[in-house]
Amino acid sequence: MDVQLKRGLLEICVLAALRAEDSYGYKIIRDLSSCVEISESTLYPILKRLESMGCLSVYSTEHNGRLRKYYRLTEKGEDRIEAFLREWTDVMKMVEFVKGGTKDGQA
Amino acid sequence: MDRHEYLSALKERLAALPAEELQRTMEYYEEMISDFMEEGMSEDQAVAMLEPVDIVAAKILAESPSKPGRTRNVLTIALIALGSPVWLSVLIAIAAVVLSIYAVVWAVILSVWAVVVSLIGGGLMAAVAGPFQAASQGAIGWYTMGAGMIITGAGLMLIKPSALLTGWTGKGSFRGLRWMWNKLSVRRKGI
Numbered sequence: 001m002d003v004q005l006k007r008g009l010l011e012i013c014v015l016a017a018l019r020a021e022d023s024y025g026y027k028i029i030r031d032l033s034s035c036v037e038i039s040e041s042t043l044y045p046i047l048k049r050l051e052s053m054g055c056l057s058v059y060s061t062e063h064n065g066r067l068r069k070y071y072r073l074t075e076k077g078e079d080r081i082e083a084f085l086r087e088w089t090d091v092m093k094m095v096e097f098v099k100g101g102t103k104d105g106q107a
Numbered sequence: 108m109d110r111h112e113y114l115s116a117l118k119e120r121l122a123a124l125p126a127e128e129l130q131r132t133m134e135y136y137e138e139m140i141s142d143f144m145e146e147g148m149s150e151d152q153a154v155a156m157l158e159p160v161d162i163v164a165a166k167i168l169a170e171s172p173s174k175p176g177r178t179r180n181v182l183t184i185a186l187i188a189l190g191s192p193v194w195l196s197v198l199i200a201i202a203a204v205v206l207s208i209y210a211v212v213w214a215v216i217l218s219v220w221a222v223v224v225s226l227i228g229g230g231l232m233a234a235v236a237g238p239f240q241a242a243s244q245g246a247i248g249w250y251t252m253g254a255g256m257i258i259t260g261a262g263l264m265l266i267k268p269s270a271l272l273t274g275w276t277g278k279g280s281f282r283g284l285r286w287m288w289n290k291l292s293v294r295r296k297g298i
Contacts, residue, residue: 025135026142040139041163044132045170064145068138 010038011046012084015055018073019081025069047071055080110140113154120164132167205287209280216276219269226262230255 010032017023017031025043032038050056055077060067108116114137121129136157143153157163187194237252 024142025139026146039158040136041158041166044135045166048170066138066141067134068142069134 007046010036010042011050011055012081014043014046014050015073015077015081018056018071018077022070022072024071028071050077108151108154110150110154113140113157113160116160117164120160121167123168136163212276212280216273219265219272223262223265223269226258226265228262230257230259230262234259 013032013036014028017028023031025040025047029038029040029043047056051058051071053076055074056071057074058069058071060069062068114133117136118129118133121132124132139157140150140153143156144150148156233255234252235255237248237250237255239248240251241248
């Protein structure tokens with residue numbers, strides 16, 4: 001897949017992972033693993049970028065005697081997810097069209 | 108490799124990062140290892156889950172925009188400053204050449220008008236003097252007058268073409284100057 005495209009998609013996936021509840025690094029990777037395998041070194045810059053764009057906020061909480069960073073989805077992040085879903089409805093239509101064409105044996 | 112080894116190695120490679128960014132990065136990786144271990148992995152297993160230190164460091168440094176960006180700007184400015192004497196000389200040389208070309212072209216235009224003026228002036232003088240010459244020297248005076256009139260006529264006929272030529276040269280000069288100005292301005296914006 002195109003690197004930029006994948007990057008953009010991963011960003012949205014990370015945001016979606018925070019929709020249900022605030023989450024932390026390892027858990028995000030685990031939640032995403034059902035759809036895509038990403039390494040922690042791939043996740044880190046994505047989290048940084050999303051934070052700088054204001055799509056998520058960060059806070060630290062004590063956990064088992066150490067500090068753990070949690071990420072929370074912001075309203076801007078929610079908007080970004082909605083925008084993504086709207087854009088990709090059109091993309092899905094085109095994918096269906098392409099799939100339909102191949103089935104009928106048309107070039 | 109144990110936890111401490113991995114984190115030290117990573118920290119070493121990331122030394123170029125700004126202090127705050129370095130701190131945050133290290134916290135992230137420390138946390139990641141702790142989380143792996145909480146899931147039941149041993150320290151070595153947890154570290155093994157991470158990508159090699161070199162690759163991780165390279166990825167992080169590639170993301171970090173501030174330092175390379177700054178260096179680039181300072182470098183560009185330094186290069187320009189260093190190169191400017193040469194630049195300036197080249198610019199002056201080019202300007203001199205351009206000026207010479209313009210001078211030559213307009214000198215030609217000037218000569219054309221000089222011809223026109225001489226033809227008309229000389230022709231008129233001959234035409235006027237002709238009758239007086241006829242009075243003292245006879246027929247040749249009429250020839251002089253006739254020749255003078257022809258020459259004046261030629262001069263007059265050349266006025267229009269000369270004017271057109273001057274016009275074209277003028278427009279061309281102006282466009283040339285404007286083109287050169289644009290080229291220079293673009294370069295300045297590029298910097």
